[in-house]
Amino acid sequence: MYKIGEIVSNRCLKGDYFQAVFYHPEIAVKAIAGQFVHVQITQMSANILRRPFSINNTDPEAGTVQITYKVVGSGTEVLSKLAPGAVCDLLGPLGNGYKMPADDEIPVMIAGGYGTAAMFMISKLAKNKGMLLVGARGDADLILLEDYQAQGTEVKVATNDGSVGTQGFVTVLLEDLLKNPEPGKKYRFYACGPTPMLMAAGKMLCAAGRADGELSLDHVMCCGVGACFACVVKVKDGDTFRYARSCSEGPVFTAGEVYYEN
Amino acid sequence: MKIDMSVDLGKFKLKNPVMTASGTFGYGYEYNQLYDISRLGAVVVKGIAPFVSNGNPTPRVAETASGMLNAIGLQGPGVDKFLHGDHYMPFLRTTGATVIVNIWGKSIADYCEVARRMDEEPEGITALEVNISCPNVKAGGVAFGTDTKLLNEVISAVRKSTTLPLIVKLSPNVTKIGDFAKAAEDAGADAVYLINTLTGMAINAETRKPKIANLTGGLSGPAVKPVALRMVYEASKAVTIPVIGMGGICNGIDAVEFMLAGAKAVAVGTATFADPYAPLKVIDGIEDYLKRHNFKSVSEIVGALEI
Numbered sequence: 001m002y003k004i005g006e007i008v009s010n011r012c013l014k015g016d017y018f019q020a021v022f023y024h025p026e027i028a029v030k031a032i033a034g035q036f037v038h039v040q041i042t043q044m045s046a047n048i049l050r051r052p053f054s055i056n057n058t059d060p061e062a063g064t065v066q067i068t069y070k071v072v073g074s075g076t077e078v079l080s081k082l083a084p085g086a087v088c089d090l091l092g093p094l095g096n097g098y099k100m101p102a103d104d105e106i107p108v109m110i111a112g113g114y115g116t117a118a119m120f121m122i123s124k125l126a127k128n129k130g131m132l133l134v135g136a137r138g139d140a141d142l143i144l145l146e147d148y149q150a151q152g153t154e155v156k157v158a159t160n161d162g163s164v165g166t167q168g169f170v171t172v173l174l175e176d177l178l179k180n181p182e183p184g185k186k187y188r189f190y191a192c193g194p195t196p197m198l199m200a201a202g203k204m205l206c207a208a209g210r211a212d213g214e215l216s217l218d219h220v221m222c223c224g225v226g227a228c229f230a231c232v233v234k235v236k237d238g239d240t241f242r243y244a245r246s247c248s249e250g251p252v253f254t255a256g257e258v259y260y261e262n
Numbered sequence: 263m264k265i266d267m268s269v270d271l272g273k274f275k276l277k278n279p280v281m282t283a284s285g286t287f288g289y290g291y292e293y294n295q296l297y298d299i300s301r302l303g304a305v306v307v308k309g310i311a312p313f314v315s316n317g318n319p320t321p322r323v324a325e326t327a328s329g330m331l332n333a334i335g336l337q338g339p340g341v342d343k344f345l346h347g348d349h350y351m352p353f354l355r356t357t358g359a360t361v362i363v364n365i366w367g368k369s370i371a372d373y374c375e376v377a378r379r380m381d382e383e384p385e386g387i388t389a390l391e392v393n394i395s396c397p398n399v400k401a402g403g404v405a406f407g408t409d410t411k412l413l414n415e416v417i418s419a420v421r422k423s424t425t426l427p428l429i430v431k432l433s434p435n436v437t438k439i440g441d442f443a444k445a446a447e448d449a450g451a452d453a454v455y456l457i458n459t460l461t462g463m464a465i466n467a468e469t470r471k472p473k474i475a476n477l478t479g480g481l482s483g484p485a486v487k488p489v490a491l492r493m494v495y496e497a498s499k500a501v502t503i504p505v506i507g508m509g510g511i512c513n514g515i516d517a518v519e520f521m522l523a524g525a526k527a528v529a530v531g532t533a534t535f536a537d538p539y540a541p542l543k544v545i546d547g548i549e550d551y552l553k554r555h556n557f558k559s560v561s562e563i564v565g566a567l568e569i
């Protein structure tokens with residue numbers, strides 16, 4: 001029997017990308033697509049803040065929660081070295097999550113960075129397995145594509161260096177789809193990735209009359225529950241903006257709600 | 263035998279000495295999703311001004327060794343929404359929690375205005391905590407907390423605007439903290455509360471940029487505890503009104519140290535980010551210490567430092 005928060009497995013996917021599975025039945029049962037867990041890596045004594053990670057997948061029956069993460073600093077470095085049996089403290093599921101597509105809608109997931117991890121549950125739970133448009137610098141940053149393909153999601157890739165798929169940003173793929181949709185098909189748009197990508201995709205969706213597209217905006221977090229106002233992002237408020245807490249009011253906002261700088 | 267955990271702060275009493283630190287516990291609503299917040303000695307809500315306040319640009323926080331810097335900039339809903347909005351005071355009244363409202367402004371008139379508004383609708387409000395020490399707002403804020411004359415002016419004026427008990431939250435960014443505690447007492451404060459955050463900086467060497475947009479921020483967490491303890495000790499020697507201590511408290515023993523140094527009550531801030539249940543664990547930890555040392559009531563350890 002595992003302890004709550006115990007690491008069941010933790011392995012390198014490729015390069016700097018790792019995948020950890022935690023035992024946490026409560027989160028496994030409750031989590032919906034687009035929510036996150038706030039992980040206290042108790043093994044780091046001088047670091048007082050938790051680290052947020054999108055819920056990549058859950059297995060409600062086994063009571064497990066999976067995250068996929070990139071090593072970028074001290075916390076993710078320590079996490080990547082933890083062996084099964086180590087215990088972390090998980091808070092969650094947190095955040096509002098994505099609204100699932102209707103049965104006759106095709107989810108279009110626009111991803112960069114760890115976005116492929118954050119949106120996986122959409123296609124897993126949706127009737128139509130939809131389409132993943134993914135952008136990356138090069139092959140080293142393309143992760144989880146096989147997981148999508150294995151369940152029947154169509155995957156289209158854009159890379160900056162043109163080494164895989166189309167050359168350019170993921171917005172090239174989005175623009176193409178918005179201009180040439182398949183007749184008679186109903187799409188629903190979702191995005192998660194680096195902020196510049198989300199801003200570009202959000203503007204494009206609004207211009208195409210799809211302000212209902214959902215973007216997962218996130219910022220460096222502290223409490224994770226809406227109490228400290230550290231994680232704020234700009235959302236429209238009349239002609240100007242207000243700061244909304246990405247942890248509790250988000251991380252998912254519609255493209256129409258987001259405030260674009262210029 | 264049951265230990266008496268209640269504390270008497272002169273104008274008001276708390277069921278136990280553990281409060282939450284303003285700005286780290288939202289408006290109580292957020293953590294009440296996790297546990298019953300009425301178990302706490304008091305819930306101190308995030309700063310309320312007479313106006314809606316947007317706060318600072320992002321990034322607003324950076325982790326540092328055993329601590330963190332923040333420059334949230336007092337984002338807040340303003341007094342109207344606080345008194346009448348769904349997740350604010352009307353909600354808090356339903357929880358039965360002891361509520362202390364932290365107030366701030368950019369001018370003396372602002373401070374008086376919020377105090378007066380709370381005075382008009384005091385139901386469920388146990389005391390006001392006057393924040394004259396936020397290092398992260400340019401106008402007002404810290405200016406009042408680092409000049410004893412200005413401190414006296416603002417607190418005397420607020421004193422005339424409300425009959426609610428007044429707690430003055432002191433800035434640690436001064437040379438002689440005792441003088442400021444005394445100035446607050448002389449101006450009519452019912453208690454002093456310290457420390458607010460220590461001004462600091464964090465730099466990303468790779469990008470050669472500050473880690474927080476405001477350039478400077480307030481340091482909190484375990485890193486500040488020794489400084490906070492010394493200041494609480496000095497303040498408690500300078501005044502006869504109760505001193506409430508905070509700065510880096512993570513567990514019951516940390517809290518006991520503050521009480522030994524002279525604090526009648528304590529508050530938990532940054533530790534709540536690491537563990538949302540930290541304030542409750544601090545209550546249990548104090549009780550455990552008292553049992554181990556055969557004390558009958560928590561007030562017995564206040565100022566009991568043996569030198």
Ligand SMILES: Cc1cc2nc3c(=O)[nH]c(=O)nc-3n(C[C@H](O)[C@H](O)[C@H](O)COP(=O)(O)OP(=O)(O)OC[C@H]3O[C@@H](n4cnc5c(N)ncnc54)[C@H](O)[C@@H]3O)c2cc1C
Pocket residue numbers: 036050051052053054055067068069070071072073074075076077114117118218219220221251325
């Ligand atoms: C809602 C949410 C979901 C996330 N999901 C994932 C995920 O599924 N997979 C994944 O790999 N990462 C995810 N992140 C980012 C992840 O939280 C950070 O990479 C992690 O906290 C870095 O910790 P560290 O100690 O290794 O790095 P640190 O030493 O703290 O920082 C190293 C670098 O990471 C950046 N960073 C720190 N915190 C964040 C943050 N919260 N968001 C973005 N950048 C940050 C810092 O600016 C710095 O450049 C998510 C962030 C949020 C807010």
Ligand SMILES: Cc1cc2nc3c(=O)[nH]c(=O)nc-3n(C[C@H](O)[C@H](O)[C@H](O)COP(=O)(O)O)c2cc1C
Pocket residue numbers: 228283284285286308309332334336364393396431457458459481482483484486508509510511529530531532533
């Ligand atoms: C994110 C954050 C926000 C804060 N906001 C406020 C605030 O709005 N008003 C205030 O008086 N103090 C504020 N503080 C200061 C705390 O109330 C407290 O004085 C300080 O953090 C020291 O205690 P700690 O080390 O236990 O956190 C804030 C602190 C943090 C970390």
Ligand code: FES
Pocket residue numbers: 220221222223224225226227228229230231232245246247248
């Ligand atoms: S991280 Fe504290 S409000 Fe979002």
